[in-house]
Amino acid sequence: xxxxxxxxxxxxxxxxxxxxxxxxxxxxxxxxxxxxxxxxxxxxxxxxxxxxxxxxxxxxxxxxxxxxxxxxxxxxxxxxxxxxxxxxxxxxxxxxxxxxxxxxxxxxxxxxxxxxxxxxxxxxxxxxxxxxxxxxxxxxxxxxxxxxxxxxxxxxxxxxxxxxxxxxxxxxxxxxxxxxxxxxxxxxxxxxxxxxxxxxxxxxxxxxxxxxxxxxxxxxxxxxxxxxxxxxxxxxxxxxxxxxxxxxxxxxxxxx
Amino acid sequence: xxxxxxxxxxxxxxxxxxxxxxxxxxxxxxxxxxxxxxxxxxxxxxxxxxxxxxxxxxxxxxxxxxxxxxxxxxxxxxxxxxxxxxxxxxxxxxxxxxxxxxxxxxxxxxxxxxxxxxxxxxxxxxxxxxxxxxxxxxxxxxxxxxxxxxxxxxxxxxxxxxxxxxxxxxxxxxxxxxxxxxxxxxxxxxxxxxxxxxxxxxxxxxxxxxxxxxxxxxxxxxxxxxxxxxxxxxxxxxxxxxxxxxxxxxxxxxxxxxxxxxxxxxxxxxxxxxxxxxxxxxxxxxxxxxxxxxxxxxxxxxxxxx
Ligand SMILES: Cc1cc2nc3c(=O)[nH]c(=O)nc-3n(C[C@H](O)[C@H](O)[C@H](O)COP(=O)(O)OP(=O)(O)OC[C@H]3O[C@@H](n4cnc5c(N)ncnc54)[C@H](O)[C@@H]3O)c2cc1C
Ligand SMILES: Cc1cc2nc3c(=O)[nH]c(=O)nc-3n(C[C@H](O)[C@H](O)[C@H](O)COP(=O)(O)O)c2cc1C
Ligand code: FES
Numbered sequence: 001x002x003x004x005x006x007x008x009x010x011x012x013x014x015x016x017x018x019x020x021x022x023x024x025x026x027x028x029x030x031x032x033x034x035x036x037x038x039x040x041x042x043x044x045x046x047x048x049x050x051x052x053x054x055x056x057x058x059x060x061x062x063x064x065x066x067x068x069x070x071x072x073x074x075x076x077x078x079x080x081x082x083x084x085x086x087x088x089x090x091x092x093x094x095x096x097x098x099x100x101x102x103x104x105x106x107x108x109x110x111x112x113x114x115x116x117x118x119x120x121x122x123x124x125x126x127x128x129x130x131x132x133x134x135x136x137x138x139x140x141x142x143x144x145x146x147x148x149x150x151x152x153x154x155x156x157x158x159x160x161x162x163x164x165x166x167x168x169x170x171x172x173x174x175x176x177x178x179x180x181x182x183x184x185x186x187x188x189x190x191x192x193x194x195x196x197x198x199x200x201x202x203x204x205x206x207x208x209x210x211x212x213x214x215x216x217x218x219x220x221x222x223x224x225x226x227x228x229x230x231x232x233x234x235x236x237x238x239x240x241x242x243x244x245x246x247x248x249x250x251x252x253x254x255x256x
Numbered sequence: 257x258x259x260x261x262x263x264x265x266x267x268x269x270x271x272x273x274x275x276x277x278x279x280x281x282x283x284x285x286x287x288x289x290x291x292x293x294x295x296x297x298x299x300x301x302x303x304x305x306x307x308x309x310x311x312x313x314x315x316x317x318x319x320x321x322x323x324x325x326x327x328x329x330x331x332x333x334x335x336x337x338x339x340x341x342x343x344x345x346x347x348x349x350x351x352x353x354x355x356x357x358x359x360x361x362x363x364x365x366x367x368x369x370x371x372x373x374x375x376x377x378x379x380x381x382x383x384x385x386x387x388x389x390x391x392x393x394x395x396x397x398x399x400x401x402x403x404x405x406x407x408x409x410x411x412x413x414x415x416x417x418x419x420x421x422x423x424x425x426x427x428x429x430x431x432x433x434x435x436x437x438x439x440x441x442x443x444x445x446x447x448x449x450x451x452x453x454x455x456x457x458x459x460x461x462x463x464x465x466x467x468x469x470x471x472x473x474x475x476x477x478x479x480x481x482x483x484x485x486x487x488x489x490x491x492x493x494x495x496x497x498x499x500x501x502x503x504x505x506x507x508x509x510x511x512x513x514x515x516x517x518x519x520x521x522x523x524x525x526x527x528x529x530x531x532x533x534x535x536x537x538x539x540x541x542x543x544x545x546x547x548x549x550x551x552x553x554x555x556x557x558x559x560x561x562x
Binding site for chain 1: 280281282283287288290291303311312314315316317318319320322323324325327329332475476504524526527528529530531
């Protein structure tokens with residue numbers, strides 16, 4: 001099974017202001033990707049930028065995989081212009097996945113901004129079981145909300161500016177939920193992807209409530225396969241590679 | 257066509273072909289084993305090791321630059337003992353030469369590391385990285401002060417019978433002088449070049465982007481500098497030169513051979529394409545075939561002929 005291959009762009013379309021959805025046809029020999037895993041994708045045919053970019057598995061389709069990305073700098077700006085039929089070099093699926101919650105547990109999923117890309121297919125696995133805390137800067141940054149509402153048990157939206165849902169972060173909304181919730185919290189398991197500060201806050205909340213929690217970390221990557229040691233985060237065992245030991249870590253392992 | 261001879265000699269070490277991996281860009285070999293057959297490589301050069309494990313620098317450790325990248329990994333490694341226990345048995349299963357890159361904080365550490373590595377079955381050569389700070393000499397870099405270079409290379413030379421490659425720092429005024437110094441102190445070969453010190457500043461935060469502030473520049477951006485340095489070093493010494501710095505394709509490797517390199521090492525290209533070493537080897541073979549070059553050694557230093 002090959003984790004290095006050429007994939008053809010089947011579709012590359014805007015979903016919102018600066019967000020795009022890329023659908024790639026992948027070879028059948030590619031190992032099955034799991035929610036939480038990511039791909040290193042060629043974002044440029046030249047040498048500036050040089051390195052591949054890391055993107056989470058957004059969703060698996062019939063013949064391919066989908067990536068939801070935010071146009072952020074040079075690489076993603078070039079990627080956005082790439083047309084159907086273009087062949088891109090891809091490495092993946094890479095890294096760890098979100099571990100399944102115990103059968104009777106309610107997955108509490110926290111997504112901050114583009115972090116939704118990583119948790120989307122995880123929520124999709126659990127038909128009407130997961131509670132999603134989805135935070136974004138403004139109403140316009142909320143992506144795929146309708147789809148999400150279709151398969152989550154509940155979606156609690158928050159925005160920094162209060163333009164949709166409650167005003168505040170997804171961590172605020174999780175904190176509020178847990179302090180007003182009657183059922184035993186042992187029946188929860190937390191999964192989060194988003195900016196570092198959000199993950200840190202979620203980790204503290206989870207720790208305070210003694211709820212098992214997993215976070216998907218982000219660091220600048222060069223190789224994506226554990227060779228360059230560029231992507232490390234500090235853990236209780238020393239530095240760990242986000243691309244290899246992660247991106248999904250147990251929150252209490254991370255030194256925030 | 258008559259058969260092509262790709263084999264080259266680095267001191268007493270015979271490589272089946274001139275393509276090696278550059279230290280720090282190929283892990284301990286196993287990270288890439290799923291993407292290519294390591295036995296096709298002339299040599300695998302592993303991530304730099306120290307006597308004791310080293311933690312390295314805080315993140316962010318890498319930042320991209322135009323046609324290159326800066327890294328400030330800080331020489332994180334698992335230490336020599338774990339390498340011997342956990343990595344060498346795997347590498348021994350391949351038909352390739354294993355070269356261990358190593359370093360120390362003091363001359364004693366260099367010597368102890370070289371001694372420890374010399375008795376291990378499956379290690380065919382040593383590459384000493386002298387681009388690290390020398391605590392004893394008040395943080396000068398081992399490879400930038402000719403006296404310190406003489407001393408450390410000389411001491412390691414006495415400590416090992418393995419082929420000894422000295423990896424030169426490009427962050428000096430006169431690389432050929434440093435090359436001569438290393439040769440005189442007993443190096444069997446020279447690696448040229450290590451990364452060039454650089455910096456990137458974030459104009460939004462007005463702070464350097466790397467936590468360590470500065471890092472080592474690698475990738476296509478440094479190739480012309482590296483080719484020039486190989487060219488100069490080739491003129492200055494008799495020992496073989498291993499050329500590296502921005503090699504992405506077969507043609508880049510050929511350029512280094514023409515400048516005087518006996519072998520080449522592939523670094524940053526591995527991150528872009530995990531199969532880069534094999535593509536480069538194929539590219540070298542295609543060039544030889546096109547030009548009817550039967551022995552790769554005929555290319556060495558050809559650019560020096562006027
Ligand atoms: C495991 C993982 C999964 C990711 N999943 C997604 C996703 O699903 N959707 C999405 O939109 N983004 C995702 N990202 C972030 C994405 O990789 C960056 O936004 C992207 O690399 C920016 O590239 P650029 O050339 O546009 O930006 P530039 O700012 O020009 O990039 C410069 C350099 O920094 C690196 N870089 C910049 N920002 C980041 C970052 N936040 N994380 C890692 N490297 C960065 C780039 O790779 C490049 O080397 C993920 C990152 C990681 C590590
Ligand atoms: C991430 C990274 C780590 C490196 N680590 C080492 C190292 O441990 N020891 C060493 O001698 N050189 C190290 N180098 C330098 C490379 O071996 C090589 O000399 C340099 O990158 C130039 O080649 P390139 O442009 O092909 O990458 C490292 C380079 C990179 C990019
Ligand atoms: S990106 Fe190279 S080790 Fe993680």
